[in-house]
Amino acid sequence: MSMILNPWFGKALTIAGIIVTVAIRVPHDGRSAKVPVVDSRKGTLEVVLLALMSLGIFVLPILSIATPFLSFANYPLHPMMFGAGVACLGLNFWLFYRSHADLGTNWSMTLEVRDGHQLISSGVYGRIRHPMYAAIYLYALAQAFLLPNWIAGPASLVTFTLMFALRLRPEEKMMIDKFGSAYRDYASRTKRLIPGVW
């Protein structure tokens, strides 16, 4: 039995991942956009981080799949990597969908508080404070496992780690400014990304 898989298995699932992500996000974006924003903290840093995210999650993967540009960085797809990628992608689909459903129209692409913003602390938000970011990490891991290319594979892990590291504090500060002790209490009984760990 061959120890490597046809890389197109990984590429096809990466494309499926992009399509499902967009299919979950776009209708949600439409619903949230109808609720006015009352506090926006979208500075230059956020704009740069969002652009880097698109590069890691869409541009580099699509370039590596559809063009020979990054082919110098290709490596063989191992069945174990493929299996790990499928597992991470499946978990991501579930958590990405659940976190959008639970957050409702309180969701924003960037750091914003909306009119009548509610503090969500149940559903997947009952265990961790950043389930959507946890889902994006699962997606980034799936991409790294499924796309056998040293540049496009880990691209989202790199760009999202940067975004997460620079956004976490300002986002929690914004929630404390808005909800005060209610958010502090919520933070004291939940972890950030991994239930029971951190």
Ligand code: SAH
């Ligand atoms: N960090 C969260 C939400 C990502 S969307 C997660 O990973 O699941 C980003 C927006 O969600 C922020 O602009 C903020 O307004 C909003 N937000 C974050 N946590 C929230 C909460 N517990 N309840 C309501 N809105 C929240």
